[in-house]
Amino acid sequence: MALDIDPLKHVADLFTRILLERQAQEARQPVVPPSDPGTLREILDLELPDKGLDLETVGQRLHELVRHTPTTASGSFFNQLFGGREPASLLGETVAAALNNSMFTYKVAGAQVLVELELIKEMGLRVGFEDADGVFTPGGSLSNLTGMLLARDRARPRLRAEGFSGPRLRVYSSSDCHYSVAKAVSVLGLGIDNLVYVDVDDRGRMDPAALDRAIRADLLAGHQPMMVNATAGTTVLGAFDPLDELADVCDEHGGVWLHVDGAFGGSVALDPAQAHLLSGCHRADSMAWDAHKVMGAQLCCSVVLVRERGLLAGSLDENASYLFQGDGQELNPGTRSLQCGRRNDALKLWTLWQNLGNEGLARRVARLRGLATRAAELVREAPGLELVREPEFLNVCFAVEGVSAVALCAELTDRGLAMVGYALVDDEPVVRLTLVNAQVGDDELRFLFESLCEVADELREVDVAVDASVELAAT
Ligand SMILES: Cc1ncc(COP(=O)(O)O)c(C=O)c1O
Known part of the structure; x- marks a missing residue:
């Protein structure tokens, strides 16, 4: 019609x-x-x-x-590190799409650029960068890539002009870091073999002494330490690397660039009770922080923050005279971005922040942490479930006795009960429940554990029946 x-x-x-x-x-x-x-x-x-x-x-x-x-917006989505739907963020996202500005210049984005600058300033202050530079990116992977690019250009100021020469540039990151670090090393042409995975402790945090040993060994071999990537909130265990101690190691070796991958855990800066997990962050050179994860902004919404002003433009401004025509560098975010045309990801975070305020955002992060604590209790109470680690943040990883986590997660989704993921911990697949979705409450959590235990019982029965029929066939 x-x-x-x-x-x-x-x-x-x-x-x-x-x-x-x-x-x-x-x-x-x-x-x-x-x-x-x-x-x-x-x-x-x-x-x-x-x-x-x-x-x-x-x-x-x-x-x-x-x-x-x-x-992914219902209260049954526990997979990956995003989920739910914040109405105020959806409003900003929808209006941004309707406006159709490109965020490269003040000329075509005007007030929207001021929104982006305000958010960068505030998020920088939250992590201890007094006068942060920064830009919105399409995600933590790109924020990490941007931080690594700046580290590369600091380590080899002539590289942009002349290309690679000289000793190998080395990047250090924990063995539990996100795969975007390896991707960035590869994209920047550093060579995957120059990514050094540093051991973690039993909670999944990078060991500063192991980092120090790795850097010393590299120096002896004639390599050049370029960057340490510390993770604030690892993808599987939610661990926070000890930033202060890692900054000490970086200082000890002449100021190796310290980047904090806070794509997941950066949002603890909003909750006074958890902000200590970022202690030492003010000493980092750059940081990735996704607002589309724990803060609940609509996808995609991430920032790369840089402690020293001017470095982003130093690596990314190519003086395109057909585009940047007045208003100065600060008001033209395109001079600081890997992108040219760029959608307005700032507005949906601004509308969300307007709506929740500092207090609401703090409550949100605290409430999610409370849910993770509650989920860990439910694991402890349920027969046949076993925590493989105490939760560090919003991730609850547990094994289910006699049942494959892979089969269990698939079965829960096939039956329309829940979307939960699995991951390898100590080389074994375990259920990896993430509590990032604010649509989840106590009822949803209880229902999840009831369903999970019921399905696990059924899968065990099927296994017993299959074993019995195999035995019968063998006799
Ligand atoms: C620690 C960490 N860093 C980076 C990323 C990549 O973020 P994005 O998916 O926004 O690119 C993730 C994604 O889960 C992550 O967990």
Whole structure:
């Protein structure tokens, strides 16, 4: 049915309908059981038409697509380090999309640039950077890459102009760090073999003495230490590397660049009770901090913060005269970014911060930590479940006696009960529950553990039955 209304009103109406129906779906069906891609291709109208379709038909196709999309905003999503939906952030995101500014210059983004600068200033202050430089990026991976680029250019000031020569540049990171560190080493042409994995202690924190030994060995071998990547909130265990001690090691060796990958754990800076986990962060040179993880901003929303002003532009401003025409470097964030055209990721964080305030954000981070503590209690109380580590942050990793974590997680999703992931700890797959989604409350947590224990019991029974039939066949 073609409606004779203003297209933008029509779009707003379609958006409202889709959003409200999605919300109803999340309540009715918190986990969309996975479908195989072949089936989805058959039931969805994905092919691109020769003749354009009217908005109503596009809306219907979109609506159908949404119905078959995994529900990451419901209270049953415990997978990975994002989830949920913050209405105020969605508002900012939607308006940013409608405005369609590109965040490279003040000329075309105006007040939106001031929003980005305000957030960089405030987030910098939270981690102890008195006058932070920074820029929004599409995620922690890119924030880490940007930090590493600056470290490279500090270590080899002539490299930008002349390319590589001289001793190997070495990067140190804990063996539990995120894979984006290896990716950044590779993208920057440093050579994966020059990424030195440093041992962690039994809680998953980088061992400063092991770092010191690694740097000394490299110096003896004639290599050049370039950067230490410390993780604030590791991906699997949620561990925080001891930043002060790592900064001491960096200082001891002549000021090796210290980057903090706080993509996950940077948000503890917002909660006075947990901010101590970042103690020493003010001594770092750069930091990645994702707002789309623990803060709950809509994807994607990340910042790279740099303690010293001017370094970002020093590595990234190529003086494009057709683009940067006045207003100075600070007001033209494109001079500090790996990107040229850049979407406005700042606005959704600003609207979220406006809505929750400092107090609401602190409460959010504290509440998530409380949920992780509660989840650990539920693991301890449940027969057959065993914590493999005490939670350091929002990750609760546990083994399920006699059941494969891989099979259990798949079964929970197939039955539409929960989306939970698994990870390797001590080389064994274990359930890795992450409490990042603010849609989760005590009820959702209780339901998760009831379902998980029930499904685990059933899987054990199936295993016993299979074992018995194998034995029978062998006799
Ligand atoms: C510690 C850590 N660093 C970096 C990243 C990458 O962040 P993004 O997914 O925003 O690129 C992650 C993602 O989970 C992470 O856990």
